[in-house]
Amino acid sequence: MSDVADRLEAEWSRHRPAVFGAAYRLLGSVAEAEDVVQDVWLRAAAADVSGVEDLRAWLVTIAARRSYDVLKSARVQREDYVGPWLPEPLVTGPDAAQQVLVDESVSTAMLLVMETLSPPERVAFVLHDVFSFSFDEIAEVLDVSVPTARKAASRARSRIARARDSTPDAPRSERERLLLTFRGAYLNGDLAALIELLHPDVRYVTDGGGRVTAAQVPILGGQRVAEVMVRVGQGRWRPDRMVLADIGGEPALVCVQDGQVFSVDTLVIDGGRIREYRRVMNPEKLGHLRAVTFG
Incomplete structure (x- = not known):
């Protein structure tokens, strides 16, 4: 050589x-x-x-x-x-399979603007x-x-x-706290708790890419989004685990069912409540996560 x-x-x-x-x-x-x-x-x-x-x-x-x-x-x-397009989740925390350069420019919010x-x-x-x-x-x-x-x-x-x-912003600690609180309400199917966590004008955006069942337009409004989340979270897409992870340099929830990642969720916070909840479900965007062990 x-x-x-x-x-x-x-x-x-x-x-x-x-x-x-x-x-x-x-x-x-x-x-x-x-x-x-x-x-x-x-x-x-x-x-x-x-x-x-x-x-x-x-x-x-x-x-x-x-x-x-x-x-x-x-x-x-x-x-x-x-349907809606969301960036492919990039694992950036201790669970990451590879080293990457991380700053605000790899966040979901920034990539959506890009x-x-x-x-x-x-x-x-x-x-x-x-x-x-x-x-x-x-x-x-x-x-x-x-x-x-x-x-x-x-x-x-x-x-x-x-x-x-x-775009509203919030400290990392508040993001993590809200995600963990949301996780409890979501897994328990607690409609009242979810309504309390969601901003009245919340947007629920799901990216299924036509590969899995997902809303093809954002779902709007706290009451309606909470009802959809209870129905989804207690139905076919109920996760076995929702693991807090670092995605694109920010806290996120990785939803696991039967040992496989089926969605990655990030959010926007406004005034201590969830203003936008984004869920990547397209399996073509999640394949690389099979090699990652969460939680």
């Missing part, structure tokens, strides 16, 4: 979290991000990296270009998606604000002028700022 190959193999494990992190932030999919990581590794293994001064930046650049291509083709797939951006805006924002790339480097990835790259990042930053301003 040559010295160049030795260097690449020695440094790959150190840089892989950044490669995966860039792809996941751009695509919102663990499976697609893993495909990008494999593509980057194959490209790097076949290349002469002896003259590459910053190997991490070089690898992330390749990941960004490949993700950009996927993003442009994924627009049609997103339009054909059955989904509203155009592909160039997403790439420009992630490379500049998360990975500190220059606009010269970003322009090269997008094959546009530097002013165009700068404008794309600016538009993305403005939209994300507006979303942050309009």
Whole structure:
């Protein structure tokens, strides 16, 4: 094995979290991000990296270009998606099977905002604000002028700022407390307790992707959502366990039935009550969790 190959193999494990992190932030999919990581590794293994001064930046650049291509083709797939789309859950706590770079930009809330951006805006924002790339480097990835790259990042930053301003936030401790309280009420089928926990204007969003039974539009209103949750939680989808886990850098509930994960739940809190409850049920988005042991 040559010295160049030795260097690449020695440094790959150190840089892989950044490669995966860039792809996941751009695509919102663990499976697609893993495909990008494999593509980057194959490209790097076949290349002469002896003259590459910053190997991490070089690898992330390749990941960004490949993700950009996927993003442009994924627009049609997103339009054909059955029901609400939610990001594929990324385990980031002690249960995580792999090391990843974690910050606010991998949270469910952020990835939902990212989904509203155009592909160039997403790439420009992630490379500049998360990975500190220059606009010269970003322009090269997008094959546009530097002013165009700068404008794309600016538009993305403005939209994300507006979303942050309009989205309630809560400390991690409050999120965990509310999730645990919700878990007790949900498993017990306690309608009154659930109504008390839910904001009157709560939205219940379920992503089944057409693969399992799930509401194809958000369910609205505290009373109605509580009634649906009691019916679902005491019926076919009653979990054996609901495990508190770290998903996308935030507390979440992982629902397990017969030893298999069948949903991952995150929430938005407003004034000490649940303003939005999000449930990923699409089995295609949960397959990678089979290798993870929760609780």
